[in-house]
Amino acid sequence: MPPLSPTSTPSQTATATKRERRKEARPGELLEAALDLFVEKGFAATRVDEVAARAGVSKGTLFLYFPSKEELFKAVVRENIAGRFAEWNAELETFVGTTSDVLRYCYKVWWERIGCTKASGITKLMLSEAQNFPEIAQFYQQEVILPGQSLVRRILERGVARGEFRAVNLDYAVYLVLAPMIFLMMWKHSMGTCVPDAQNLAPEVYIDTQIDNILHGLCVRPDATPTSPPPLA
Known part of the structure; x- marks a missing residue:
């Protein structure tokens, strides 16, 4: 004072x-x-x-x-999305539990802090307007897309290193994890805005279903025949 x-x-x-x-x-x-x-x-x-x-x-x-x-x-962007990556990476470092638990937690936190908020509309904005504003697109690539991919890759690497996940091609498996998030953000700020009950899409149920499908493909199955891992780079 x-x-x-x-x-x-x-x-x-x-x-x-x-x-x-x-x-x-x-x-x-x-x-x-x-x-x-x-x-x-x-x-x-x-x-x-x-x-x-x-x-x-x-x-x-x-x-x-x-x-x-x-x-x-x-x-x-920094206030609502990019500034959260340090916090999320720190949470991953201290997480106790299986990597399947990590992935479920990742989706839950993303939905609560980004997906169900207005900040999720930034993704639709970028997909719609990036080609007209290359400087903004480059900024978003560096501040959001690359850190997001890196975080997901760390989660997948954790699962592979611990013998919980199959040795998949991580460059593409990253998109397997991100795709449901992108779909929900696009839906929420397009058809979901105009016709909210068109398909009775419940985001939390959709997320749970996608996690189950992803983990079914990623997790090592005891009766599976070992295969040579593809290159991770």
Whole structure:
């Protein structure tokens, strides 16, 4: 709290403190407003003055924190997705249990923290607009796609090393794990928005079904004939 000057009154001090708190909250409010608009309208159609208005600030204030729409979008991605990979990798390091348990936990956490939130709309945005914004696409590749693939690969490598999973081609098995997530995000922000009950798709049931199918293919079966592992690189 700012110190009282000889001429300040308690009400003036309270006002100053409130302004400081408001200033500290602005980046978060701008990121929240930007996420809403990027998911609702896409990257190209979202204007920075709309973001500022939704956050209750001027466009000039927005540019104090984020010098361009591209930098604003990057901050949204880091805040909602990319910034979580350190936490997820740390969880994998300390996880106690089978790799099948790891994979089930991975899907559960992804759905709770990304899939069922507005942040899942960023994936649809990127798939729709990447070709028109190569710089943004390259950023998303480095900050989200590659770290995500690396994390899934570590999980699969854990299973193979422990003798729980078959020695599959990890370069392609990664996509086997990611595909159900991508489908749900695309569904949620396309047909799921317009016709939510078209196929009575319950995301949690869908995820459980996909995990069972994936594990049935990955897990070593006692009666299986050993095969030479394909190259992992």
